[in-house]
Amino acid sequence: MTEKLAHTPGAAPARGPRELIFELGAPESRCVEAPPLDVPVGIVDDLLGGRARSTPLVLPNVTELEIMRHYAHLASMNFGVDSGMYPLGSCTMKYNPRINEDTCRLPGFAGLHPYQPEATVQGALELMSGLSDVLAEISGLPGITLQPAAGAHGELTALMVFRAAHTARGDARRKVIIPDTAHGTNPASVTMCGWETVTIPSNEQGEVDVEALKAALDSDTAAFMLTNPSTIGLFDSQIVEITDAVHAVGAYAYCDGANLNAILGKARPGDMGFDAMHINLHKTFSTPHGGGGPGSGPVCVTEELAPFLPGPLPVEFEEGGFGLGWPEHTIGRVRSFYGNFGILVRAYAYVCALGGEGLTEVAEQAVLSANYLKVLLQDAFEVPYGRTCMHEFVMSGARQKRENGVRTLDMAKRLLDYGFHPPTVYFPMLVEEAMMIEPTETEPLAALDAFAQVMLTIAEEAASNPELLKHAPYTTPVRRLDEAGAARNPDLRYRPAEA
Amino acid sequence: MAHPSDRKYSNEHEWVLVQGDVATVGISDFAQDQLGEVVYVDLPSAGDVLATGDSFGEIESVKSVSELFAPLSGEIVEVNSALGDTPETVNSDPHGAGWMVKVRLDDAAQLDALMSAEEYDAFIVEG
Amino acid sequence: MRYIPVTCEQREAMLRAVGVADVDVLFDVIPEAVRVVGGLDLPEGLSEIELSSHLSALADQNISASELVSFMGAGCYDHYVPSLVDHVLSKPEFFTAYTPYQPEVSQGTLQAIYEYQSMICALTGMDVSNASMYDGATALVEAALMACRVTRRSTVVCLPTVHPEWQNTLATYADAGQFSVAEPPSVDVASGATLLAGLADEALLGLAEVLGRGDVAAVLVQSPNFFGSFEDLERIARMAHESGALLVVATNPILLGIMEPPSAYGADIVVGEGQPLGGATSFGGPGLGFFTCRQEHVRQMPGRIVGRTVDVDGAMAFVLTLSTREQHIRREKATSNICSNHALNALAAGTYLSAVGEHGLAGIVRSCVAKAHYLRQQLLATGRFRAPWEADFGYEFALEFLGDVRSMQDALLTKGFFAGVDVSDVEAEHATGMLPAAGANLVLFAVTEKNTRAEMDAFALEVASL
Numbered sequence A: 001m002t003e004k005l006a007h008t009p010g011a012a013p014a015r016g017p018r019e020l021i022f023e024l025g026a027p028e029s030r031c032v033e034a035p036p037l038d039v040p041v042g043i044v045d046d047l048l049g050g051r052a053r054s055t056p057l058v059l060p061n062v063t064e065l066e067i068m069r070h071y072a073h074l075a076s077m078n079f080g081v082d083s084g085m086y087p088l089g090s091c092t093m094k095y096n097p098r099i100n101e102d103t104c105r106l107p108g109f110a111g112l113h114p115y116q117p118e119a120t121v122q123g124a125l126e127l128m129s130g131l132s133d134v135l136a137e138i139s140g141l142p143g144i145t146l147q148p149a150a151g152a153h154g155e156l157t158a159l160m161v162f163r164a165a166h167t168a169r170g171d172a173r174r175k176v177i178i179p180d181t182a183h184g185t186n187p188a189s190v191t192m193c194g195w196e197t198v199t200i201p202s203n204e205q206g207e208v209d210v211e212a213l214k215a216a217l218d219s220d221t222a223a224f225m226l227t228n229p230s231t232i233g234l235f236d237s238q239i240v241e242i243t244d245a246v247h248a249v250g251a252y253a254y255c256d257g258a259n260l261n262a263i264l265g266k267a268r269p270g271d272m273g274f275d276a277m278h279i280n281l282h283k284t285f286s287t288p289h290g291g292g293g294p295g296s297g298p299v300c301v302t303e304e305l306a307p308f309l310p311g312p313l314p315v316e317f318e319e320g321g322f323g324l325g326w327p328e329h330t331i332g333r334v335r336s337f338y339g340n341f342g343i344l345v346r347a348y349a350y351v352c353a354l355g356g357e358g359l360t361e362v363a364e365q366a367v368l369s370a371n372y373l374k375v376l377l378q379d380a381f382e383v384p385y386g387r388t389c390m391h392e393f394v395m396s397g398a399r400q401k402r403e404n405g406v407r408t409l410d411m412a413k414r415l416l417d418y419g420f421h422p423p424t425v426y427f428p429m430l431v432e433e434a435m436m437i438e439p440t441e442t443e444p445l446a447a448l449d450a451f452a453q454v455m456l457t458i459a460e461e462a463a464s465n466p467e468l469l470k471h472a473p474y475t476t477p478v479r480r481l482d483e484a485g486a487a488r489n490p491d492l493r494y495r496p497a498e499a
Numbered sequence B: 001m002a003h004p005s006d007r008k009y010s011n012e013h014e015w016v017l018v019q020g021d022v023a024t025v026g027i028s029d030f031a032q033d034q035l036g037e038v039v040y041v042d043l044p045s046a047g048d049v050l051a052t053g054d055s056f057g058e059i060e061s062v063k064s065v066s067e068l069f070a071p072l073s074g075e076i077v078e079v080n081s082a083l084g085d086t087p088e089t090v091n092s093d094p095h096g097a098g099w100m101v102k103v104r105l106d107d108a109a110q111l112d113a114l115m116s117a118e119e120y121d122a123f124i125v126e127g
Numbered sequence C: 001m002r003y004i005p006v007t008c009e010q011r012e013a014m015l016r017a018v019g020v021a022d023v024d025v026l027f028d029v030i031p032e033a034v035r036v037v038g039g040l041d042l043p044e045g046l047s048e049i050e051l052s053s054h055l056s057a058l059a060d061q062n063i064s065a066s067e068l069v070s071f072m073g074a075g076c077y078d079h080y081v082p083s084l085v086d087h088v089l090s091k092p093e094f095f096t097a098y099t100p101y102q103p104e105v106s107q108g109t110l111q112a113i114y115e116y117q118s119m120i121c122a123l124t125g126m127d128v129s130n131a132s133m134y135d136g137a138t139a140l141v142e143a144a145l146m147a148c149r150v151t152r153r154s155t156v157v158c159l160p161t162v163h164p165e166w167q168n169t170l171a172t173y174a175d176a177g178q179f180s181v182a183e184p185p186s187v188d189v190a191s192g193a194t195l196l197a198g199l200a201d202e203a204l205l206g207l208a209e210v211l212g213r214g215d216v217a218a219v220l221v222q223s224p225n226f227f228g229s230f231e232d233l234e235r236i237a238r239m240a241h242e243s244g245a246l247l248v249v250a251t252n253p254i255l256l257g258i259m260e261p262p263s264a265y266g267a268d269i270v271v272g273e274g275q276p277l278g279g280a281t282s283f284g285g286p287g288l289g290f291f292t293c294r295q296e297h298v299r300q301m302p303g304r305i306v307g308r309t310v311d312v313d314g315a316m317a318f319v320l321t322l323s324t325r326e327q328h329i330r331r332e333k334a335t336s337n338i339c340s341n342h343a344l345n346a347l348a349a350g351t352y353l354s355a356v357g358e359h360g361l362a363g364i365v366r367s368c369v370a371k372a373h374y375l376r377q378q379l380l381a382t383g384r385f386r387a388p389w390e391a392d393f394g395y396e397f398a399l400e401f402l403g404d405v406r407s408m409q410d411a412l413l414t415k416g417f418f419a420g421v422d423v424s425d426v427e428a429e430h431a432t433g434m435l436p437a438a439g440a441n442l443v444l445f446a447v448t449e450k451n452t453r454a455e456m457d458a459f460a461l462e463v464a465s466l
Helices: A064-076 A098-104 A122-139 A151-168 A185-192 A210-216 A239-248 A341-377 A398-404 A408-417 A445-464 A466-470 A483-488 B029-035 B108-113 B117-126 C008-018 C023-027 C048-060 C083-089 C107-124 C136-151 C164-175 C201-212 C233-242 C295-300 C327-333 C343-381 C405-414 C423-427 C453-464
Strands: A143-145 A175-179 A196-200 A221-227 A252-257 A276-279 A299-301 A313-316 A322-325 A393-396 A434-437 B014-019 B022-027 B038-042 B055-061 B065-069 B074-079 B101-105 C155-158 C180-182 C216-222 C246-250 C269-273 C289-293 C306-310 C316-320 C396-401 C442-446
Touching: A064 C083, A064 C107, A064 C343, A098 A341, A098 C048, A122 A143, A122 A276, A122 A299, A122 A313, A122 A322, A122 A341, A122 C048, A151 A185, A151 A221, A151 A252, A151 A276, A151 A299, A151 C164, A175 A185, A185 A196, A185 C327, A196 A210, A210 A239, A221 A239, A239 A252, A341 A393, A341 A434, A341 A445, A341 C008, A341 C023, A341 C048, A398 A408, A398 A445, A408 A434, A408 A445, A408 A466, A445 A466, A445 C008, A483 B038, A483 C306, B014 B108, B022 B029, C008 C023, C083 C343, C107 C289, C107 C306, C107 C316, C107 C343, C136 C155, C136 C164, C136 C216, C136 C246, C136 C269, C136 C289, C136 C295, C155 C164, C155 C201, C164 C180, C164 C423, C201 C216, C201 C233, C216 C233, C233 C246, C289 C295, C343 C396, C343 C442, C343 C453, C405 C442, C405 C453, C423 C442
Parallel strands: A175 A196, A175 A221, A221 A252, A252 A276, C155 C180, C155 C216, C216 C246, C246 C269
Antiparallel strands: A143 A299, A276 A299, A313 A322, A393 A434, B014 B022, B022 B101, B038 B055, B055 B065, B074 B101, C269 C289, C306 C316, C396 C442
16 A cells, blocks of 8 residues: 655645555545436346345545546656657557547447448448558458457467468468567467467578578468568568468468558568568557557458458448448458457548558658668667668667676666657567667657667766666656566555455 | 586576485576576476476566476475565575475486586586 | 658758668668559548548448437447546547556556556456456457466357357357367257246256366356346356366446456456446447456466556556566467557546446446336337346346337337347357247347436337337
8 A cells, every 4th residue: 555645735746656546535425426217116136136246346436526637647657659759669659640539539430339230330331441442452462351459369360361271271280480580479379379380590681591481381381470571670672582482382471560661652561472461550550559559450361361351341332332241261250340440440540641642651751760760870889780771670789788787678768767768679589688769750850860869878878877777767757666576476456455 | 607516507507406316406596697586486296207308397587488497307206385485585595495396316327417517607608 | 641740851861861862762672573663552642621521421421329319239338438538548648658568657557557457356356357358259268268278178168148249259269279169058949938048957957068078178158148138157157166167257347336246156257348338339349358367367367467566766656567478478378469458448447437436336237227127118018029038137138029120120210219239130140049949039128327218218109109
């Protein structure tokens, strides 16, 4: 239980967490209550057939003012894209347009029930169909499902589609190959699909070791999963040779679309020989991250695989109008209802706003901004793969560790003091003390320059004052946490004090 | 760091200390340092049988999981249940109170395949 | 519309700094054979005014159930969402924030989720909750997978009264081979006469048979079930535990405001669809999968979890914890592949539960239950509906319409009513085996605190005059 901090009038408010919402208000406090009952009925609890609650229920009892102040305080301790730059590699923390937020809240979208008659949701179905068409054009893969709720969900969905296709040919397989730079969701999805993960090394250029791949491919390989551009921010120019080799053994090539922002309008995974990909709407298509979700992970597949997609899917009728249909050999459902519709609306608004040229410009600026930052930072930091990068690049904190005993973790924490969110750290594991930097196209030049300047300052601090970095941050709402204690003695919920 | 010479070491960073026909097994000081703060140790039960090279448990830090590999074979006769409450003992006293399992040795000759403290110290430098 | 602040002039300066004449040079690494030529074949971008107009037009083509009088439920419920909920969700520090991997600047998200976890545990009576999953259907699947890990068995039994879409989802995941779904206990429906929407005794006997084989990891039951009726959790719990299986209960979180939670019946894992807690219906997504379990199984629980700790100054702080369960550390051995979850929906739920508290929630639920029982009475009184069974229910029930359901619903729509959900529409994709063989005109009606007596009386009048 935390002590209530005394607030001296006129003093700056305490920085860190104060109370839990359970600790505010009073037992008599009320905010929202049901209106007076307008139907005659006996004792409601009797209607429950002896199932009335006897286990005490303790929820907060607070007034509206207290709730709003509580969440205002919580918000003040949070950093979002609106607060400052978030150069998280492979997360694509671009600006979340406000018109997207307004649109998904329109009653004509937010108020729809999934089981309404199709005639009453034509606008919603048209939107889903329109978004599907756009994603098909961008990916170069015609079969689209908007069902998956996240990228990982999309990965698993695609693997299940592969499985169904193999099984339909009487050619069941058991293994999936991934490079050592793969995101953790890849092998986790393989396991959930009942398959075995085989990991192959990357070559010295940080690209797929094609010889190793060919050696690993055999008639038991169901698929090869690749992120391209890779998690090192490099486009693997061997891509056609790779997908050809995969197809040669009758396996499918899967593209993890997390890094799609780099190639919008410049290259399409379908043209590269990929059979399926997932797209992260909450990365490439500007839908907000929400503190961890909800996202959306549409899956795009070849015409050959389209009949196996999960359903239901929006269909456009020849005679006009839209409905919902099931692919011929569908794997079934992967969730309830149709998809994260509120997220689909935001993504649709985004692609309509940008259009084809606008989307291409996104990739061009994203790649330019990343290369710009790389040029500014490549003297102060080791950049293991120094050639032209795509929308992100990976630096290593190895020099600072070697020369000053300062780790990437320390430099990341110090960045917080300067008002920047750190880049992705310690991923991919291929690079020692990795920092993966992705500015995105929505950062102004001034922000890029400021970020570079701060990183150079931190490099200097690492050399001149390493102890300072090892105990950073100093100015954030809380400082470094006892994460080991949190894991050893988990406190995962509030428990009301025993009376 | 010089590891104690009263015991042998495996290339998976376990140590083995033999008294009679019972071998006590734990992880080396080098290993606990690499792991960082240990938050959880998942061990088998007394009565379980170990086979050399097999995974017999897991040790977790905040951001990593490592498997424990049996440096020898035999039946587990005792497990250090205190690690359930204080896993951090593995960090503070890896060669003493941080022991993990005691095993009745199948074959003392298995120890010959393990490294001496000197060999292990050299091994981790090369690593 | 562009969201790129870099100007043309600045772009030129950046190109010079990078040392290339043209941005296309940066894409030279892409083999010519796979380059897009001539740009994307998509319409031109729209200005904000045009965009707003286009999107409004699409929205206007829909008839929003929340703007008429709706009695639709079947897994998605039109409860009143207090105004403050969206004000909280719209704070940019919440919705534009990333996953709280850097806790020092994410205490807002982390504390809010810790509070959400606490409230879900309070409702369900369970020891621990995760930070959310996608929806009730996938939460049920994850519960099945977790039960398999805990018991080291690989078969689950799913009772036929679970929502058909959730059963379909379970079957799809089962096809991937990590677990199998035992043939559900069948129910003799040929009679078409009185059928218990809660499980008939015959079904429970079938369950006993399946459990007797000793290889079942979990019994999955939904209560209230798809038809809105309460299942005999006590009996099912006993049967499950006697055979060494876990009991997984999917439930409606709103009802837990006044109902005994599944923990009281010995549930091992409690999941469900949390959309009723402050979430818009939003055409079915994004929803909120809530997931809770017993303390002893926490290391097998999927999803992110927020824990409380302190920082170096001893100040209270929150952090994502027990991360070694998750995919970014344990990879192919992770408890689940889940990465992004539904954090903002969890924030909505926490905000909603704070706004109503246990007193407001109890009042709201009593209102829903009372009104639902009233509507059922009124509909039966019209003589156009028949009760297919007598079973205790909360605020959702099924009645058999004595006529063509589609025509009835079309007619009522013209009068401003969404007249429930045609069960055969939902059941079509995954036969639960619960419908009578003949005359299956079942309609599901849900009534929430938003429905007034006047609306219900008017509805009944329209039904009677059909």
